[in-house]
Amino acid sequence: MQILKTITSTLRGRLGTCAQNPERSHPCEKGRGINRWVIYKHLCVAKSEFGLNDRCLAVLSSLLSFLPDDEISEKRGIVVFPSNRQLSLRAHGMPESTLRRHLASLIEAGIIARNDSPTRKRYAHKDREGAVALAFGFSFAPLLDRASEITSSADKILADQRTLKLLRDEVSVIRRYIAAAFSENANESASLVEVLKALFVRFRGVVDTIPRRASINELTTIKVNLEAIRQELVIALKNMDIVSEMSGIVAQTERQHNESLPESQFESKNVKVVDLKSPRPETPETVMRARPHSAEVSVSTLPLDMVLRACPNIRDYSSNGIASWRDLIDASRTVSTFLGITQSAYALACQVMGIQSVSAVVASILQRIGEINSAGGYLRSLTQKAKAGEFSVAQMLMVGLKANAASAV
Numbered sequence: 001m002q003i004l005k006t007i008t009s010t011l012r013g014r015l016g017t018c019a020q021n022p023e024r025s026h027p028c029e030k031g032r033g034i035n036r037w038v039i040y041k042h043l044c045v046a047k048s049e050f051g052l053n054d055r056c057l058a059v060l061s062s063l064l065s066f067l068p069d070d071e072i073s074e075k076r077g078i079v080v081f082p083s084n085r086q087l088s089l090r091a092h093g094m095p096e097s098t099l100r101r102h103l104a105s106l107i108e109a110g111i112i113a114r115n116d117s118p119t120r121k122r123y124a125h126k127d128r129e130g131a132v133a134l135a136f137g138f139s140f141a142p143l144l145d146r147a148s149e150i151t152s153s154a155d156k157i158l159a160d161q162r163t164l165k166l167l168r169d170e171v172s173v174i175r176r177y178i179a180a181a182f183s184e185n186a187n188e189s190a191s192l193v194e195v196l197k198a199l200f201v202r203f204r205g206v207v208d209t210i211p212r213r214a215s216i217n218e219l220t221t222i223k224v225n226l227e228a229i230r231q232e233l234v235i236a237l238k239n240m241d242i243v244s245e246m247s248g249i250v251a252q253t254e255r256q257h258n259e260s261l262p263e264s265q266f267e268s269k270n271v272k273v274v275d276l277k278s279p280r281p282e283t284p285e286t287v288m289r290a291r292p293h294s295a296e297v298s299v300s301t302l303p304l305d306m307v308l309r310a311c312p313n314i315r316d317y318s319s320n321g322i323a324s325w326r327d328l329i330d331a332s333r334t335v336s337t338f339l340g341i342t343q344s345a346y347a348l349a350c351q352v353m354g355i356q357s358v359s360a361v362v363a364s365i366l367q368r369i370g371e372i373n374s375a376g377g378y379l380r381s382l383t384q385k386a387k388a389g390e391f392s393v394a395q396m397l398m399v400g401l402k403a404n405a406a407s408a409v
Helices: 002-015 036-045 054-064 084-090 096-108 141-145 147-184 190-207 216-246 284-290 304-310 312-317 325-338 343-353 355-367 375-387 393-408
Strands: 113-115 123-126 132-139 265-267 273-275
Touching: 036 054, 036 147, 054 084, 054 096, 084 096, 141 147, 147 190, 147 216, 147 312, 147 325, 190 216, 190 325, 304 312, 304 325, 304 355, 304 393, 312 325, 312 355, 325 355, 343 355, 343 375, 355 375, 355 393
Parallel strands: none
Antiparallel strands: 113 132, 123 132, 265 273
């Protein structure tokens, strides 16, 4: 019995347990323990900080399940001695070769320690009362020692995740506010539209650089840039309101000019009679006004869901969301104004391709605006190709879907 006590004392000294080293941190004080599943949950959160993966955590969970109680403490025992077969069963049938590799990773990460017997087998010596007097297997002393470190790391990661989520929501709200302002003021005066075009280019420049998995620093910078654009947008709209109020009463600020023309006819110097009530020649600029439904005759066979999946950025320019083709058409008209697409180019494209197809094309141009120098020129080029039967909207959308899938990986 004396020899057994000597071996126990020697092994505890080699493992450096808390009872033999009073300089260890307070969570490892004798008699003080931690809940095994609480510390395991914290380690799951902070796994990247300790170089662990999901399979390593699955093996650790299996090891923890062999402890007699939920509390890990020196008093209750911190060594487990299951066989590889038992561990494999509790790790959902993990192969023994894989099991040994992940056990080695847990030891290297300083989460568990190996307490080998002279024969490198795992077993325990029990006293006359049946209590474990000496065990050879895996010790949780390192996990007990590093409990405070693991908890602190998990708390910091959770705090960063909350901050990141808050920043994402704030950026999303600002982004939707700016997009709605562009949408609502797309049909204002030419001077205001010119100002909005410059802000729109800056806005798209910021939005297009938002990474899929942005860090806190990146989102903070993006939020600052969007806030600056929003402030300039508010100032521009306020100034335009002031100008419109000043020029709103014609009698106070402007002279009123009345031009009287004959009711139905005008005689020119060449003595040609022009009937003002006769329909004017049709031009590309008047196609959408003169024949508002003519472009919709060729109904697009494209699924709306496909367009939205390939071009998700167009959603930002509809205040109530895009639930129908009419919503997409309205949003694309708004976007085409800020992209610099003239009414003539838009109307001509609608004549050739149909208004639904053109709406999908505009959404695609918006999605790839960073790659296109002139949106209006690009649309005219696509219109010419569509006339010659060399352009397919569906193919363009498929390319967009593949690009989105590739960026998501």
